[in-house]
Amino acid sequence: MSRLENLRQRLDREGAVRTREALQGLDRSDAAELLEALARAGFERTASHVRVPLDRQLAALLRRQRAVPLKKLRAHLAGVESAEELTHVVEWLRQTGALASVYADGSEQVTSAVDDVLSDAELEALAAFSEGLRALLSRSRTRRGTRRSLWRDDVAALFAQLGVRARSFVPRDRSVLDHLDALHAEGQRLVFVPDLVRRSQLDASEVHAALVAAAGAGQVELRPESGVNTLRAEDAALCLRDGDVCLSYVRRIEPAPRG
Amino acid sequence: MSINPFHREHADAWSGDFVDVPSLNREVSDAIVEAVERIRAGVGGDLSALRSESLLVLGPAGAGKTHLFVRLRRALGPQAAFVLVRPELGAEATPRHVLATIFDALGRRVMASDKRQIDVVVGAFLARMRGTDPRWAHTVLEDLSAMDEETRDDAILDVVGRAEDLYEEFDASWLELFLRAPFMKPASRRAALKWLSGREPNERELRRIGYKSELPDESVLPALRTLSLVASFGAPILLVFDQLENLVDEGDTGRITAHANLVAELYDSVRGLVLVQMALDGEWERRIAPILSNSQRSRLAARVELTRMPTVAERRALVEAWAAQVPAAERGSFPWPFSAEEWDKLAKRPVMTPRMLMIACRDALAGEAVLAPAGERSTVDARLAELWEEHLHDARRRLDHEWKEHGGLARGSLSSALVATLELAGYKVQRAKGKAKHDLVATVAGQRRWIYAMQHPHPRSVASILADALRRAETDPVLVIREQTLPFAPTWKTCQRRLAELEALPQATWWPLSRNEAARFLALHDFVTAARSQDLAGDDGLPIAEEVALEWARRVLDPAGWPFVSGLVDPVVAAKRPEGRAAQPSSELAAPGVAATGSKASSFGSEGPSAILANLGLASVERVVREVRTRRPDATRGEIVSALRDNDAVQWFGEGIVRWRGEAP
Numbered sequence: 001m002s003r004l005e006n007l008r009q010r011l012d013r014e015g016a017v018r019t020r021e022a023l024q025g026l027d028r029s030d031a032a033e034l035l036e037a038l039a040r041a042g043f044e045r046t047a048s049h050v051r052v053p054l055d056r057q058l059a060a061l062l063r064r065q066r067a068v069p070l071k072k073l074r075a076h077l078a079g080v081e082s083a084e085e086l087t088h089v090v091e092w093l094r095q096t097g098a099l100a101s102v103y104a105d106g107s108e109q110v111t112s113a114v115d116d117v118l119s120d121a122e123l124e125a126l127a128a129f130s131e132g133l134r135a136l137l138s139r140s141r142t143r144r145g146t147r148r149s150l151w152r153d154d155v156a157a158l159f160a161q162l163g164v165r166a167r168s169f170v171p172r173d174r175s176v177l178d179h180l181d182a183l184h185a186e187g188q189r190l191v192f193v194p195d196l197v198r199r200s201q202l203d204a205s206e207v208h209a210a211l212v213a214a215a216g217a218g219q220v221e222l223r224p225e226s227g228v229n230t231l232r233a234e235d236a237a238l239c240l241r242d243g244d245v246c247l248s249y250v251r252r253i254e255p256a257p258r259g
Numbered sequence: 260m261s262i263n264p265f266h267r268e269h270a271d272a273w274s275g276d277f278v279d280v281p282s283l284n285r286e287v288s289d290a291i292v293e294a295v296e297r298i299r300a301g302v303g304g305d306l307s308a309l310r311s312e313s314l315l316v317l318g319p320a321g322a323g324k325t326h327l328f329v330r331l332r333r334a335l336g337p338q339a340a341f342v343l344v345r346p347e348l349g350a351e352a353t354p355r356h357v358l359a360t361i362f363d364a365l366g367r368r369v370m371a372s373d374k375r376q377i378d379v380v381v382g383a384f385l386a387r388m389r390g391t392d393p394r395w396a397h398t399v400l401e402d403l404s405a406m407d408e409e410t411r412d413d414a415i416l417d418v419v420g421r422a423e424d425l426y427e428e429f430d431a432s433w434l435e436l437f438l439r440a441p442f443m444k445p446a447s448r449r450a451a452l453k454w455l456s457g458r459e460p461n462e463r464e465l466r467r468i469g470y471k472s473e474l475p476d477e478s479v480l481p482a483l484r485t486l487s488l489v490a491s492f493g494a495p496i497l498l499v500f501d502q503l504e505n506l507v508d509e510g511d512t513g514r515i516t517a518h519a520n521l522v523a524e525l526y527d528s529v530r531g532l533v534l535v536q537m538a539l540d541g542e543w544e545r546r547i548a549p550i551l552s553n554s555q556r557s558r559l560a561a562r563v564e565l566t567r568m569p570t571v572a573e574r575r576a577l578v579e580a581w582a583a584q585v586p587a588a589e590r591g592s593f594p595w596p597f598s599a600e601e602w603d604k605l606a607k608r609p610v611m612t613p614r615m616l617m618i619a620c621r622d623a624l625a626g627e628a629v630l631a632p633a634g635e636r637s638t639v640d641a642r643l644a645e646l647w648e649e650h651l652h653d654a655r656r657r658l659d660h661e662w663k664e665h666g667g668l669a670r671g672s673l674s675s676a677l678v679a680t681l682e683l684a685g686y687k688v689q690r691a692k693g694k695a696k697h698d699l700v701a702t703v704a705g706q707r708r709w710i711y712a713m714q715h716p717h718p719r720s721v722a723s724i725l726a727d728a729l730r731r732a733e734t735d736p737v738l739v740i741r742e743q744t745l746p747f748a749p750t751w752k753t754c755q756r757r758l759a760e761l762e763a764l765p766q767a768t769w770w771p772l773s774r775n776e777a778a779r780f781l782a783l784h785d786f787v788t789a790a791r792s793q794d795l796a797g798d799d800g801l802p803i804a805e806e807v808a809l810e811w812a813r814r815v816l817d818p819a820g821w822p823f824v825s826g827l828v829d830p831v832v833a834a835k836r837p838e839g840r841a842a843q844p845s846s847e848l849a850a851p852g853v854a855a856t857g858s859k860a861s862s863f864g865s866e867g868p869s870a871i872l873a874n875l876g877l878a879s880v881e882r883v884v885r886e887v888r889t890r891r892p893d894a895t896r897g898e899i900v901s902a903l904r905d906n907d908a909v910q911w912f913g914e915g916i917v918r919w920r921g922e923a924p
Contacts (some may be wrong), residue, residue, distance in 0.1 A: 190317070190540055193813055206469035214607050221568055222609050227541030228504065228791055228805050242609050244801055249540060251565065 004037050007050075011043055016051035016079025024128035051079030054089045064101070068110045070101070125161065132158045176200055176210035177219065180252060190223065190249040194238035208240045211250055222251040261762050272328045272501075275370055278332055278584060280576040283613070284323055287564040288330050292784065294533045295339045296497040302387075302531070306426040309491065309536055311532040313558055317540040318566030320793030320802045321614025324537045327566075328499055332370040337379045337396070339533070340365060346505040348677030348682075348784060349690055351517040353662070354479045355457040356671060357525070360454030360618070361486065363494060366664070376494070377452075381441050383493020384813030388418045393493035414538055415439055421490075428530070429488065430481040436468070458665065459718040462748075468829035473717075476694075484529050498525075502792045503538035503547060512550045519555040526558040540565065541791060567855045569613060571606045577616055578602075578603055596623040605629070608685065615800035619678050622798070626845065639797060643811045647786060648794050653804070654782035658774060662896065666716060667745045668777065673712040674698035677740070678750055679787045681827070684819040696727035697737075703828050706736065710827075713741040720749040725757035732767040738827060740770040742777060743897030775897040776823060786812060868899045871907045872919045880915050 010017055017182070022038075023031040036046060044053050053056075058076045061068060074080050092109060093099040100114045111117065118126065136158065140148050179200045183191045199206045214220040222240060225231055225248035231239070240247040277594045294312035302308040313535035318324050331343050342364040350356065365377035374397060375778050382396025391399055415438045420524050422429045433455065440451040450464035459473040474482060490496045500522070525532060536559060538547065548556065575593065594602035597619075603725060605611060605619060619629045640822040661668050674690070676798050677699060681688045687702040709731050713724045728737045739761065747754050755876055759765045789795050790809060871886045872878060902907045910922030 002372060052660060189565060190544060192544070219568075223540065223568065224319045224610055224612070226539040227540055227545055228507075228539075228793065229544045230541065240609075243801060245610060247610055253567070 003173060004034060004041075007034075007038065008041060008043075011038075011050065011052055014078055015057050016049045019045065019048060019050055022050050046081050048081070049079035054080065054086065055093060058089065058093065058099070058110075062110070065232065066113055067104065067109040067111040069105075070110055073110065129158060129161055132161065176202070176207050177214060177252075180220065181248065184252055190251050192235070193240060194235040194249055194251055196250065197238045204238050212239060218253065220250050221253045222247040223251070225249075227247065267585075272325050273367060276581045276607060278335060279333075280573055280580055281330075282565050283569050283573050283577070284327060287326055287566060287914050288334065290564050291327075291331055291533065292334060293820075295495050295497060298491050298531050298533060299338070299493075302491050303452075304489065306428075306530065309488075311487075311529055311534060313522070313526050313534040313561040314536070315560040315563045315568065316535060316537045317543050318537075319540060319612065320808060321612035321796065321800075322568065322646050323613050324329035324566060325501065326613070327537075328501075329370075331497065331695060332442075335375065337369045337372065337376075337383075337494055339497045340376045340490050341367075341913070342378050342496060342498045344498065344500050345502050345788070346500075346514070346518070347671055347675035348505065348788065349678035350671035351514060351686075351690070351692070352521045354475070354483055354521065354524070355474075357498070358457040358479055358483055358486070359485075359669070361451060362458075362499070363664070366452075378441055379491045379494050381438055384489045385415075385418060385438065387492045388421055389414075396493060397514070400441060403589075412440060426488065427815055427835060430478065430485045433474075433478065433482045436491065437489070444845060452524070453665070457482065459715055459720060462664075462718065465717075472719075480528065483525070487531045487720075489530045495533055496771075497533045497535065499535045501537045502788060503536055505788045505791050505801075507542060507546045516549055519551050519559055519562065521908065523558040526561075526634060535889050544863040558688075562578075568610055569616070574606065574611055574616055576621060577613055581617065581620060596620055598628065600625075607854045612800075614796055614856060618796060618800035619884050627798075639803065640811060640815070642797055643795070643803065644815070646789075647782070647812075647816070648717050650782040650786045650789070651778060652816065654785065655774075656776045658778055659782060661745055667714055667742045668781075670698065670714040672713050672781070673740070673742070673772075673777070674710075674712055676777075676784040677710060677712065677823075680780050680785040680818050680821065680824060683783065683809060684821075684824045685813075686824075686827075696724050697771055701827060708827055709737045709854075711737065711739045713739050716745065717752050718748070721747070721751065721817070722753045722757060724840060725754060725761060729757060729761055729764070730768065732761060732764045736766045736768070738768040738770055739762075740772050740823070742772045743774070743895045746897055746900065770823060770826065772823075773898075775893055779821065780823075783816065783818060784814065787852050823886050869909065869919075870904045870920075872917055873921065874904065875919070877916070877918045879918055883917065902908065 007017065009040055015129075026034060029115070039045070039238075042052055042053070042056075054077060058073075061076050069074060073090070074083065074086055076155055080086055081159040088099045090099065090101075094101060097114060099110055100113055100117050102109050102111055102117045136150055136154060138140065140150055142148065147199070176196070179196055180191055183196065183199065188195075193211070200207055211220060211222060217224050225239065227248075231246070231248060235248070236246065277619070285871065291314060294314060298309070298312060298395075315325060316327065327339065328343060340361075344352070344360050346352065357758040362377075365380065366375060369379060378400060379396055382400040385403065386393045386396050389399065401415060406414065415435060418438060419429075419431050419435050422434060423431055432537060436451055437455055438453065439446050443451055447467045448466040450460050453460045453464055454468055454470055455476055455480050457474045459471075460468075467472060477669055481539050481872035500518070503518070506518050508514055522534060545861055548560070550864050551559065578597070579593055582593070582595055590596075599618075601623060605616070614632065622629045658668070661672075664689070678688050678690065681699070681701050689700040689702075691697050691699065695873075696711065697709045698712045701708045701710060709728070711724055715724065725739070726884050728739050731737050748759075758769065787809065790803070790805045793805075794802045795808050797803045798918050811839055812818070817897060849880065868883050868887050875882070875886075880900060880903070883903065884896050885898050887894050903917055904911075908919060909920040911922045912918065
C-alpha cells in the first residue's frame with residue numbers, strides 16, 4: 001500500500017494527522033507532491049496538521065449524534081487550530097441552513113436536525129405570544145396580590161396567534177385532577193376511570209400516567225374493580241391495570257395544591 | 260409452626276380474635292361510633308325527637324368491611340348491640356326476618372365479656388328507668404334476680420308503666436315479656452325469646468308463656484320499635500346489612516326494591532337504630548343505586564363512607580401486626596415473612612388490599628412465589644375445592660347451632676339454600692311473595708313444580724301447609740321438604756293424615772331432609788353468595804371470578820345430580836331414593852306408609868343409639884345423641900330418635916329421658 005493510501009485511511013479514521021508526522025522521511029519535492037495529492041483528495045493543511053475539513057468532520061459527527069453541546073465541540077473534532085476557526089465554521093454552516101443552534105439541557109447545542117427545532121419565525125411568534133401572555137397575566141393580578149380570572153376567549157385568541165387551538169391551559173396532571181374534582185363536585189363519590197378519560201379528552205395513557213403520579217403523591221386513591229361481570233369491554237380498555245388487577249375507580253383523598 | 264396468622268383472609272364477624280391497624284379506615288369506624296353516641300345522647304332528651312341513623316359503607320372485596328364490624332365490637336363493647344344481616348337468596352328481607360336476626364345476635368356474647376348482648380340491653384334499660392347508671396346493668400339484673408317473683412314482677416310492671424308515660428310508642432305487652440325473659444327458667448326463657456323474636460314457637464313453648472299463636476304480623480313493627488328504643492337507653496342496636504350485592508338478580512330488581520323499602524321503613528318508623536349497609540362499590544354504583552328512587556337513596560345512603568386502601572406504612576403495620584401473632588422464636592424481623600426484594604415489590608404496587616397482603620404473607624411463609632398470577636385451571640380447581648370444604652365445614656357448624664338454638668333451620672334459610680342449588684343446576688326459580696304457603700316455584704321442562712320448605716314447628720302451620728300442598732297437587736307437581744330433625748309429635752294427627760294423603764298423590768313428593776343434604780344445600784348457598792361478593796380469593800390474592808367459581812361448582816359438585824334436584828325433575832326417582840322415605844320422622848309418629856324399614860336408623864349396629872343406651876342404662880336423649888355423634892358424625896338427631904323409638908327395649912319418660920330395659924350388654 002502506498003504512503004498516500006495509508007495516510008488517507010488514517011485521516012478518514014482519525015480526522016487529522018500532524019504534518020510533521022505525515023511528511024517524516026520525505027525530501028522537499030516528495031513532501032510537496034504528497035501534500036498536493038492530499039489536497040486533490042479533499043484534505044486540507046493547516047499550520048500543524050493535515051485534516052479532514054472541519055465542516056465535513058462536523059457533519060459526520062452530527063450524523064452520529066442528534067446534538068452536541070457547543071462547548072464540547074472542539075473535543076469531538078480533530079486538528080482544530082483555534083476556537084475562532086471553529087466558531088467561523090459553525091456560523092457558516094448555520095447560515096447555509098445545514099446546522100442549527102438549539103438551547104437544551106442547560107446549554108447551547110448544535111444539531112443538523114434542523115426540522116426538529118423552531119424556525120426564527122416560529123421563535124418570533126412564540127416571543128410575541130409570551131409577551132401577550134405576560135401582559136394578560138399581569139392584568140389578572142391586583143396590587144393587593146389577589147387574583148382575577150381571564151376570559152377563556154382572550155386566552156384562546158392568544159393561542160390562535162400561534163396557529164394552535166388551546167385544549168387546556170393547565171399542565172396534564174393538573175388537568176386530570178381538575179376533571180376528577182369536577183366529577184366529585186357533581187356528586188360522584190368514586191369516579192369511574194373510563195368516565196375521567198372521556199371527560200379529559202386526553203389519551204388514556206396520559207390520564208393513567210397522571211393518576212399513577214397523583215397516587216404516588218398521596219393525592220388520589222386508585223381502587224380495584226369490584227363489579228361482578230358489569231365492566232363493559234369498552235370501559236375495561238380505558239381502565240388502569242396493575243398486573244392482573246383492573247383499577248376502575250379513583251377518588252380524591254387530598255385536595256390538590258391551588259395557585 | 261404453632262400459629263399461622265395468615266390463614267384468616269376472611270374476617271369472622273363474631274370472632275374475639277382480632278388483629279388491627281387502627282389508622283386503616285379510621286374515618287369509617289369513627290363515623291359509626293359517632294352515630295351510636297348520637298343515639299345514646301339523644302335518649303336523654305325528648306324521645307319523639309330521636310331518629311335512626313343510616314350509613315352506607317362501600318369498598319372493594321378484601322378491603323376490610325367485615326373487619327370493621329369486629330373493630331366496632333371491640334371499640335364499643337357493651338355500648339352497642341351488634342347485629343349482622345346478610346341477604347338470603349330465597350327470601351325477601353321483612354321486618355319479621357330483621358326482628359328474628361336481631362334476637363339471634365342478642366344471644367351472642369359481648370366481645371371480651373361473658374355477658375350476652377340481650378342482658379346488657381335489658382339491664383341498661385332497667386337501670387336507666389330505675390334511675391341508675393346504665394353501666395351498672397349487670398348489678399341491676401342481679402338485684403332483680405335476687406327478688407322474689409312477685410316483687411320482681413311488680414318492679415318490671417312499674418318500669419313498663421314509666422316507659423309508657425315516657426313515650427307512647429312502647430308496646431307494653433311485648434316490653435313486659437321482654438323485660439321478664441332474663442329472669443325466667445331456661446325452657447320458659449327460650450319460649451319467650453322465640454315468641455318475642457317473631458319466630459313460631461311450638462305448642463309446648465306457647466303453653467309455657469301463655470300465648471296461643473306466634474307474634475302477629477301487625478305486632479312485628481311495634482315490637483321492633485320498642486326493642487330499638489329500649490336498646491338505645493344503653494346499647495343502641497347497630498344493624499349491619501352486609502353483602503348487599505347478593506340482592507342483585509339478573510333481570511329482576513324486586514329484591515333490591517324490597518330491601519330498600521325495608522330499610523326506608525326502619526329509618527322512618529323505628530327510632531334509635533344505627534343502620535349500616537355494606538356493599539361492593541362497583542355493584543352499588545352500577546347495579547343497586549340506579550334502581551333506587553331518590554327517596555330510597557336519601558335514606559339508604561344518608562351518609563356514605565368509603566373504605567380506604569392501606570398506604571405503604573399501613574401495609575407494613577399490617578404485616579408486623581400479623582407477624583407478631585407468631586411466637587418470637589419462630590419469626591424473623593421485618594419484612595419477614597418476605598425477603599427485602601419481595602417487600603419492595605409489594606410496597607410499590609399502586610393497590611394492595613389487606614386480603615391480598617395476607618395471602619402474599621401466606622405464600623411467602625410457604626416458600627411460594629408471592630402473589631403469583633392465576634395459574635392453570637387445575638390450580639384454581641384445587642383452590643375452589645379447598646374453599647368448598649371450608650364452606651361445608653361451616654355449614655355443618657351452623658346446622659348444629661340452628662338445631663341447638665331453634666330445633667332446625669329457619670324456613671327462609673332452607674328456601675334460600677334451595678334457590679341457590681336449583682339455579683346452579685340450571686332451573687328457573689320463582690320466590691313466593693307475601694304470605695304464600697309455598698316457598699318456591701321451579702320450572703322444570705316447561706312445567707311448574709311447587710316447593711314447600713315446611714320447617715314450621717307448630718302443627719297448626721304444618722297442617723295448613725300440607726292442606727295447601729294437597730290442593731295444589733291436584734293439578735301441579737308439588738314437593739314438600741322438611742328437616743329430619745323436626746319430627747311430627749304423636750298428637751299431630753291432622754298433619755299425619757294429610758301427609759299420608761299427600762304421599763298417595765302421584766304428583767306429590769315428600770322429602771325428609773337429611774343432615775348431609777342440608778349441609779350441602781347451605782354450603783352451596785354460602786359458596787354462591789361468597790362468589791358474588793368476591794370473597795373467594797385465589798392463590799394470587801385476587802377474587803376468583805364469579806363465573807369461574809360457579810362453573811367449577813356445576814362441573815365438580817354437580818348439583819343437577821343431587822337426589823333432591825333429580826327428584827324434582829323426576830318424582831319417580833324421588834320415590835325410589837334409598838334414604839328417602841326411610842329418613843322420615845320416627846316410624847311410630849309417621850303417617851301410614853312411611854315406615855322406617857331399611858333406614859339408617861336400623862343400620863347403626865354396635866355404634867347405634869340402642870347399644871349406647873344399653874351401656875348407659877338411663878340417659879337423656881341429648882346425651883344419647885351426643886354419644887352417637889361422636890362415633891357417627893353424619894347421624895342426625897331425627898335418625899337417632901327414630902332408632903330409639905323403633906326399639907321396644909327403650910322405655911321413654913316424656914320426650915327427653917330414655918331407659919334401657921332390655922338385656923344388659
